[in-house]
Amino acid sequence: MRLSYPTNIKIVKVPCTGRVDVLTMLKAFEAGADGVCVAGCLEGECHFLKGNLRARKRVMYLKQLLQELGIEPERAAIYNLSSAQGQRFAQIAQDMTDIIRALGPTPVKG
Amino acid sequence: MIVGNRKSLEEILELVKPYKKILLLGCRECITVCAAGGEREVGVLASELKIARKKEGGDIEIKEFTLERQCDVEYIDQIKPFIDEYEAVVSMACGAGINYTADCFPKKIVLPAINTTFMGVSTEQGVWSERCQGCGECILHLTGGVCPVARCAKSIFNGPCGGSANGVCEVNKDTDCAWQLIIDRLKGQGKLENYEKIIDIKDWSSARDGGPRTRIREDLRLN
Amino acid sequence: MKTKSNIERLLEAGKFVVTSECGPPRGADAEVIRKKGALLKGVVDAVNVTDNQTSIVRMSSLSACLILKEMGIDPIWQVVCRDRNRIAIQSDILGAAALGINNILCLSGDHQSFGDNPKAKNVYDIDSTQLIGAVKQLRDDGKFLGGDDVKEGRPNLFIGAAENPFGDPFEIRAMRLGKKVRAGCEFIQTQGIYNLEKFAKWMEMVRDLGLHEKCAILAGVIPLKSAGMAKYMKSSVPGMDIPDELIDRLKGVPKEKQGEEGIKICVEQIQRVKEIPGVRGVHVMAIEWEEKVAEIVKAAGLSPRPE
Structure with missing residues (x-):
């Protein structure tokens, strides 16, 4: 397909979004990342049954922590897509980058 | 915990x-x-x-x-x-x-x-609920294992008060009425006669009211 | 007769008694009590004085009782367990008796979260049933809760309590009254009654236990000022059971006539509870509507009151 997506995104691979912990995402912000986006499988299609649903709850909790820190909660997001949706992935990457660009860098210096 | x-x-x-x-x-x-x-x-x-x-x-x-x-x-x-x-x-x-x-x-x-x-228990993952106030004189044998001190908003010993409605405490609709629980439990155990007994005025001296508490087991002490 | 209580005397004489209540003001003006007292004097046999009801700070119940007493009214001193421990309560019992108060109503009290000081610490050292026992012990055994003898005068109080026939679980409500009676309760004023059928059922349970013979049951009634008040009480007052047809009946008349209709309903309720075996009086709680008590009592055929 040779789709392109913004180069400023760093991919961290995990076996399942269920592996993504609040602390993992928070550490990204601490290191200076301007946003964190979790890309999970479609809801109802998790190989481990509920990994993506748990990840969603954790992202919501992370948003609360960001709010407490005075950092825009929009900087954290979770999307659901299947591995066959390359087009959608590129679109999400672009959308997320646009959102973060509009917000500007976080005041946290890594 | x-x-x-x-x-x-x-x-x-x-x-x-x-x-x-x-x-x-x-x-x-x-x-x-x-x-x-x-x-x-x-x-x-x-x-x-x-x-x-x-x-x-x-x-x-x-x-x-x-x-x-x-x-x-x-x-x-x-x-x-x-x-x-x-x-x-x-x-x-x-x-x-x-x-x-x-x-x-x-x-x-x-x-x-x-x-x-x-001091409480985890009733489901992510939810904790109070069960004990450490009053120092347990009466759970009288109340079907449900503590009125910790679980009744007024800690009354001869409840329920007039505010119990549909099994829920008047103070908070998400809180069970402890006395409804006690009565249901006693009934289920065929021990409703326990309810008939007037629970006597409590000795609070074993609770925090008696001052900060210490427990000593001499046999375990090193010196 | 154990005490100088007017209602104890009338009950012993087999009379149907009528009591009402007076809520103390949220200030120090004694005139407020005197005005309310004047509306009730001679109209009813005794007047309850509430103790920081709904946990809102008001003039002390005992002070307001004394003001009524000085007017020649027999006050019923309400005491809640929420604000005082056994030391303060025993001391106040002696004080009340010394001031000539003849009746006490033992209550657990509304939780402080309903009032104007939700951040307060509550006491509940003892509960209402235990308070009944404490008064009886001071009066009949001359013993303090700590075991010492009461010297120089036992407090001669006629002991009452409240019971809510509509609280849950319904099946044990009469049994719970039984506990209060065994503790020493001599009269009961019930929660406001609107659901007469349920009240009649409760009275049946009370009679089955023979409690009506050991303790005088005074049926509580609260005149409704409007359909709005009825709806509010139904949804917001714990343990209040108001059938929809009553609300509909109030709604059925124009707003300015709803008060009048409310009084009519109240009078009918008094006449119906009076016929229930074991009911020995009524307690008319006209909340901030004391001026209507005389009218209600008269319309119910309960005026004039016996000497």
Whole structure:
């Protein structure tokens, strides 16, 4: 397909979004990342049954922590897509980058 | 277990304002199980504090350390070698642990990061609920295993009061009426005659009202 | 007769008694009590004085009782367990008796979260049933709760309590009254009754246990000022059971006539509860509507009151 997506995104691979912990995402912000986006499988299609649903709850909790820190909660997001949706992935990457660009860098210096 | 709630970030930031180097001290006992002050929450708070400081262009050095227990001197001793390298200790233990860390290092500033709330159980993952107030004189054998001291908003011994409706307490519609639970339990056990007994006025001297309490087992003492 | 209580005397004489209540003001003006007292004097046999009801700070119940007493009214001193421990309560019992108060109503009290000081610490050292026992022990055995003898005068109080026939679980409500009676309760004022069927059922349970013979049951009634008040009480007052047809009946008349209709309903309720075996009086709670009590009592055929 040779789709392109913004180069400023760093991919961290995990076996399942269920592996993504609040602390993992928070550490990204601490290191200076301007946003964190979790890309999970479609809801109802998790190989481990509920990994993506748990990840969603954790992202919501992370948003609360960001709010407490005075950092825009929009900087954290979770999307659901299947591995066959390359087009959608590129679109999400672009959308997320646009959102973060509009917000500007976080005041946290890594 | 003892259940607690982490203080808000705003409050903790205010407490650590004067300090650049802190020891963030978790506990692996109850406060870990109720997901308020274990290793993981120590990590999250440390990260939050660092982010908050960085946002203001400042910095903070945090040593994350989680003890097996903050209520036993053997474990607290583990921080002895390095505690003096830090300006203050922020404890994420329950109130007992925070007190004891402060007791063991009287010169050190020990700051609480947890509001300790109650002794309770986990009724489902992520939900905790109060069960005991440590009154020092258990009467659960009279009340079908449901404690009116801890679970009735008025701690009444001959309930239910007039505010019990549809099994729910008048104070909070999400709280079961303890006396409804007691009566249902006694009925289910065929022991409703227990309800007929007037429970006598309680001796509160065994509770906190009698002053701070100590328990001694002479046979276990070393000297 | 154990005490100088007017209602104890009338009950012993087999009379159907009528009581009402007076809520103390949220200030120190004694005139407020005197005005309310003037509306009730001679109209009813005794007047309850509420003790920081709904946990809102008001003039002390005991002070207001004394003001009524000085007007020649027989007050019923309400005491809640929420605000005082056994030391304060025993001391107040002696004080009340010394001031000539003849009746006490033992209550657990509304939880402080309903009032104007939700951040307060509550006491509940003892509960209402235990309070009944405490008064009886001071009066009949001359013993303090700590075991010492009462010297220089036992407090001669006629002992009452409240019971809510509509609280849950319904099946034990009469049994719970039984506990209060065994503790020493001599009269009961019930929660406001609107659901007469349920009240009649409760009275049946009370009679089955023979409690009506050991304790005088005074049926509580609260005149409704409007359909709005009825709806509010139904949804917001714990343990209040108001059938929809009553609300509909109020709604059926124009707003300015709803008060009048409410009084009519109240009078009918009094006449119906009076016929229920075991009911020995009524307690008319006209909340901030004391001026209507005389009208209600008269319309119910209960005026004039016996000497």
